[in-house]
Amino acid sequence: MQLVKTGLCAFGMSGKIFHAPFLKEHPGFFLSAIVERNREESKEKYPDATIYRSVEEMLKDADIELVVVNTPVQTHFEYVKMALEAGKNVIVEKPFTVNVKEAETLVTLAEEKSLFLSVYQNRRFDRDYLQVQKIMNEGKLGNIKEAEIRFDRFRTEPSGKAHKENPDATGSGALHDLGSHLIDQATQYFGMPEKLFADVFSMKGKEFANDYFEIILFYQNDLRVRLKSSVFTKEAHYAYSLHGEKGSFLQERTDNQENELAAGAVPEYGNDWAQPLKEPDGILNVVNEKKKTERILTSSEPGNYMNYYQQIYEFMVFGYALPSPAEEIIRNMKIIDAALESSNTEKIVYL
Template sequence: MQLVKVGLCAFGMSGKVFHAPFLKEHPGFFMSGVVERSKEDSKEKYPDAVIYRSVEEMLANADIELVVVNTPVQTHFEYVKMALNAGKNVIVEKPFTVTLAEAEELVKLADEKGLFISVYQNRRFDRDYLQVQKIIQENRLGNLKEVEIRFDRFRTEASGKQHKENPEQMGSGSLHDLGSHLIDQATQFFGYPEKLFADIFSMKGNEFANDYFEVLLYYPNNLRVRLKSSVFSKEAHYAYILHGDKGSFLQERSDDQENELVAGFIPVYGKEWTKPLKETDGILNYINESSETERILTSSEAGNYMNYYQQVYEYIVFGYALPSPGYEIIQNMKIIEAAEKSSKEGKVIHLD
């Protein structure tokens, strides 16, 4: 099996949970280097990875073919550009960049150098997202009319993460953080909208970056898609609500991969590794082909973040489709910037 050598730009929560375990367990990848500016936390589990004290130092290692930029969003542009100029392919955490202009510049640079950028949109591999995708593809709900996608939390106190909560830092706040997931899912399900209206602000007060948003996307055929997030949601909502002219589907946010990885679960290559569902996590109420109403409690199938890295590997080795390429995620950045403008000006924004 061809081996792809990878460098990891940080070993915080993202590196420890979402990247390093999969790079270790996937037989096609080798974590050659990791950046830890002062610590050596990676040594215990990844003794073969060389520890570097800066991204610049790691990029000087010519053996690294692929770089994972998993640093705060405010550094993405700098580090992705640095990696591309060093001749490395790049996986970059979401949100892609702080601004649309930065994303467009990086995609152009990658194209000029014959390299790729893939944005780590891991929520495409959540069990709940995959279940909704399946229901839409089966067309059991008929013509969809109204869809709501939510990502709520109950975090009423400051987290201490300045790059996410400081209103003075561009790219901070829930719209870039969680909104990048919801916008990506909407565009994957329904494509690029015609226009949007947004309400974005901080429920915790002006000293914090936005922690609440509602973005209404307008699609052809009278479809409305509402994206919402709040940090004052003690009781969980259904994460996905779909209404069509033949029925409705409600889906819980039931994927637990992140919590399991934090708890120390080891992902397994080539098979399911997460805990099975103990209860149903969805409701399908629709009119079947016999014109009879059916109400079914549904159970989603397991998701697997390993499939993201498998797709990246298959792209490198076999030329298959690259997951969430940078040029595709540019449309999500356009929606984020349009939503900011809509909220600021209090009006509907038409999209290109």
């Protein structure tokens, strides 16, 4: 099997949970380099990886074909640009960049260099997201008229992470963080909206970056999609609510891959490794062809973040479709920029 030598730009939470385990377990990748500026934490689990003290130093390694930029969003533009200029293909963590202009510049550069640039939208491989996609594809709801996607937490105390909570740091806050997931899922389900209205602010106070947002997406076929997130939600809502001409579907957010990986789970290549559900996680309430109401408890199938790296490998080796190409994610960045504009002006913004 052809090996893709890969370098990881950081070994914090993202590197330890979302990238290194999959690069190690996938037989098509070789995790050959990791940037750790001051420590050597990666040595225990990844002894074959060379530790570099800076991204600049790692990019001089001519053997590396693929670089994963998993540093704070404020550094994405700089490091992705450096990696592309060094002739490396790039996976960059969400959110892609802090604004559309940066994203478009990087897409152009990748095209000029004949390199690929993919954004790590791992929530496309969550069990709950995939279950909603399945229900929609089966047409059980008929034409969908209204949808809501939420990602709530109960985190009322500051985390101490300046790149996420400093209001003066461009790209900080929930809109760029969790919002990049919800916006991506909405555009995957329904495409690009015509216009939007947004309310974005900090519930913890003006000294913190936004930790609450509500975005209403308007579509030309009279569909309304609401995206919402709050850090003051102790009791969980349904993460997905879809209402159509034939009925409704409610889906809980049940994917637990992140927590399982943090607890030490090893993702198996070629197998579903996440723990199975203990009870149903969705409700489908529809009117069938005989005009009778059916209320069904549904259970989602396991998600698997390994499938992202499998798709990357298949693209590099066999030329299959690239997962979440950067030029596609630009539309998500346009929605983020427009949401900030809408919230600041208190007006509807056309896309």
